[in-house]
Amino acid sequence: MQTTKDNINSLELTARHLLQELKSIFSDSGALLILIGAMIIYPVIYSIGYSNEVLTDLPVGVVDLDQSSLSRKYISMLDGTSEVAVTIEPASLSEAEQLFMDNKITGVILIPQNFEKDILKEQPTHVAVYADGSYFLKYKTQYTAASYVNAYFSGGISIKRYMAEGQSFRQAEISNSPIDAQTHILYNPSSSYGSFIMPGLIILILQQTLLIGIGIMGGSFSESKNTPFVLTPDKQKREVLPLIFGKAGAYLLISMMNIGLAIVLVHHWFSFPDKAEMTDVLLLLFPFLIAVIFLGIGLSTLFKHRESSIVFMMFLSPIALFVSGVSWPVSAMPQWLVELSKIFPATTAIPAYLRLRIMGTGLSGIKSEILFLYAQAALYGALTIVYFFFRIRKSAAAQ
Incomplete structure (x- = not known):
């Protein structure tokens, strides 16, 4: 009976932290602009800019x-x-x-x-x-x-x-012309630049806006001295997991809304190639989002000021763009850089997303990438939980 009560309390605590995180996000104009505004502005503006698809005249x-x-x-x-x-x-x-x-x-x-x-x-x-x-x-x-x-x-x-x-x-x-060469362009018949660059770029934008937005919130907590690491001894063990999962749930809800806009509507509005079932796309993006969110929560605890997170993540954005394979083929990169680039979930998610949605390979063709993203999400989640416990105990010992 006590176990059931503890489980209910844990669920209630998780829901409370989820609502608290959402309240903090929607009361922070900077975080709101990055987490929601940027995901509306960037995919739409970029897609409009590439709407002619090819250079003419x-x-x-x-x-x-x-x-x-x-x-x-x-x-x-x-x-x-x-x-x-x-x-x-x-x-x-x-x-x-x-x-x-x-x-x-x-x-x-x-x-x-x-x-x-x-x-x-x-x-x-x-x-x-x-x-x-x-x-x-x-x-x-x-x-x-x-x-x-x-x-x-x-x-x-x-x-x-x-x-x-x-x-x-x-x-x-x-x-x-004794040899008649017939060229068949697959997956992007018009050879258009917009259809080439935008599907993968949207996934990268989703990752970077999440990391920057979560970092801003982490820096804000540090500035306000209302950090999640200052917990009373009786709450330390009981609230750590609900706190982390509540935060993750808040960002997951916002991400699902962003997916509805960027992955569904923008893709449809600008007629980007689409050969996948939406349920398959969501099955791929779910572990990707979880991995990004846990990575963001873990990194956010390192920032003492909200501006620090913006500078750090902006520094990482060009690197993340390059190693994602969108601007330069991964096959042409040094192997050590390819392995290092897997730190970013988008590096794994983007080629899998393109094969699924543009090439129509189906889930069976990206099984290894999905498993890798789940493993990555579990790793980042575990590291974040361990780090939270460590910081809470360190803060308690210093009091």
């Missing part, structure tokens, strides 16, 4: 030193691509360079003298593409446009030559 200048019918045809084909728009035809390369430096064009294409004459003589000719390599997306887009035009332009010339030799149009096509 980048303004370029074409320096036509040949001024022939074939060079004009080449320019027309280039302007007809969706990637670039020929907005100006400078008279010289130096003039084009100045336009580029003034940011009026994003690249320059140079058609050399004797362009038509060399083609008619069946001699090789070269078209130079000057693109900004410091901006990889613009560089890639302009280079792709020029490559497409070169391929079609050269193909048209070769087919005409073969037909002039007496071949039919079909025979000329085969002679020009």
Whole structure:
């Protein structure tokens, strides 16, 4: 009978600490902005920014030193691509360079003298593409446009030559391209940047906002001297677990609300690829959130000021972004860095989430990642509990 009563008391204490934590969060404008506001603002603003999905009609200048019918045809084909728009035809390369430096064009294409004459003589000719390599997306887009035009332009010339030799149009096509390569782009058919970057980025934003928000609350408790480590001896053993689980429950409730917005609504609004059942997505995200929350609670006890948590977590954010594999493939990283990066739950959750939701692998394809996240949540939870007991006893001994 006593055990039942203790269990009821534990549940009541957990609920009380949960409500107390929620009350503290909703009365703290800074924590509220990070935990809820940021999860509304960041995914929506980023998704709007990437809503065009691909770069189109980048303004370029074409320096036509040949001024022939074939060079004009080449320019027309280039302007007809969706990637670039020929907005100006400078008279010289130096003039084009100045336009580029003034940011009026994003690249320059140079058609050399004797362009038509060399083609008619069946001699090789070269078209130079000057693109900004410091901006990889613009560089890639302009280079792709020029490559497409070169391929079609050269193909048209070769087919005409073969037909002039007496071949039919079909025979000329085969002679020009004996191997027909068919490219099938999987999971992101439009090759769009938004659909590539946003699903994984949302998971990373969820992790970082949780860590920063929990850190702010921990710093606030330390500043107010109302830390959870100052407990009377009769409450030390009885309230530690309800205190930790109550805090975790509060952040889990807020996270579930954020998931409803970022994972469900934003994903639907911007038509990101989706091949997973929502129940499978939640089964993956549950251990991820628990691991992040326990990690955050443990780290929050280290901050004596709320500003310290912001600075520390902001310092970690670029690192977390890099090691997550969103900006650079994990396979290209040193192995020691890959293993170290698993400290962050998002490092494991992001590739699993992408395989589940974008590739449609199903839960069986991410079983190892789910088990790892549960193990990580258990480890961080255990370390947090042990640390709380240690700090409480240390505080009691100092009194």
